[in-house]
Amino acid sequence: MVATLRLANKVAIITGAGNGIGLESALAFAAEGAHVVCADINPAGADRAVQLISELEGGAPKALAVVADVGKEADIKNLVAKAVEEFGRLDVMFNNAGIMHPADDNALNTEEKIWDLTMNINLKGVWWGCKYAIEAMRKNPGGSRGSIINTASFVAIMGAATPQLAYTASKGAVLAMTRELAMVHAREGIRLNNLCPGPLQTPLLMNFLDTPEKKERRMVHIPMGRFGEAIEQAKGALFLASDDSSFITGTDFKVDGGISSCYVTPT
Numbered sequence: 708m709v710a711t712l713r714l715a716n717k718v719a720i721i722t723g724a725g726n727g728i729g730l731e732s733a734l735a736f737a738a739e740g741a742h743v744v745c746a747d748i749n750p751a752g753a754d755r756a757v758q759l760i761s762e763l764e765g766g767a768p769k770a771l772a773v774v775a776d777v778g779k780e781a782d783i784k785n786l787v788a789k790a791v792e793e794f795g796r797l798d799v800m801f802n803n804a805g806i807m808h809p810a811d812d813n814a815l816n817t818e819e820k821i822w823d824l825t826m827n828i829n830l831k832g833v834w835w836g837c838k839y840a841i842e843a844m845r846k847n848p849g850g851s852r853g854s855i856i857n858t859a860s861f862v863a864i865m866g867a868a869t870p871q872l873a874y875t876a877s878k879g880a881v882l883a884m885t886r887e888l889a890m891v892h893a894r895e896g897i898r899l900n901n902l903c904p905g906p907l908q909t910p911l912l913m914n915f916l917d918t919p920e921k922k923e924r925r926m927v928h929i930p931m932g933r934f935g936e937a938i939e940q941a942k943g944a945l946f947l948a949s950d951d952s953s954f955i956t957g958t959d960f961k962v963d964g965g966i967s968s969c970y971v972t973p974t
């Protein structure tokens with residue numbers, strides 16, 4: 708592998724690699740030389756990511772598909788163990804998998820089971836991802852080193868009158884948790900950052916915004932006048948994963964088309 712590639716010889720795990728941001732990131736990381744462990748709850752999704760990596764132009768490093776539900780600690784432990792067993796180290800952990808449940812609503816209507824499910828996947832899953840990644844990164848040959856990226860959301864930093872209470876709370880907690888972990892591990896060469904995507908054209912949001920009215924209700928607030936693309940998030944994640952961001956830790960990295968800086972949108 709050519710040494711000038713931004714992730715040459717690095718080993719990266721991506722959760723939710725079967726679709727959307729995770730899939731685009733798997734392809735982008737592999738194109739930059741990483742061995743990518745593609746984890747997804749959906750086996751076909753994980754396999755598809757590995758297949759697409761193998762079809763990359765110019766050849767790609769070896770990738771591995773692992774079926775894992777990030778809502779289960781044992782699955783994440785096994786995922787990290789498999790990555791290290793296969794490739795000997797772990798450099799990048801992209802805790803990307805998350806859900807937005809259609810029954811997630813306001814304080815009065817959200818059922819406890821929806822709250823618990825959302826917290827379990829979006830928050831606890833990220834905690835476990837950090838925990839097992841940090842353990843593995845500490846044992847890296849050559850010394851402790853790594854980059855952990857946790858996917859939050861622009862809704863973690865702004866309020867919306869279209870409530871998804873559990874989702875918003877889970878993402879806010881990811882922001883706070885990541886910041887603290889970044890401080891705890893800063894002196895050992897492990898960086899942790901949040902990726903805060905704006906609203907995107909991925910199935911996660913588009914399945915939720917299933918009428919033109921629902922889409923327009925959001926679109927009017929987006930300064931750039933369009934939903935983002937998953938590849939635009941992948942490029943942000945790639946920056947945070949690579950040594951290009953070597954002095955960046957504990958940040959909330961916004962890739963949101965300006966939405967979180969906006970009072971009045973341009974006409």
Ligand code: NAD
Nearest residue numbers: 723725726727728748776777804805860906907909911912
């Ligand atoms: P997506 O629905 O397109 O893809 C998510 C992938 O995660 C799927 O392949 C799915 O099978 C997998 N997955 C779901 N639950 C899982 C679990 N328990 N364990 C392992 N894998 C699981 O979603 P996306 O739009 O690419 O979103 C990725 C992340 O970005 C999520 O954390 C989401 O909250 C966040 N995000 C998305 C948007 C958006 O507008 N799409 C905006 C802000 C933040």
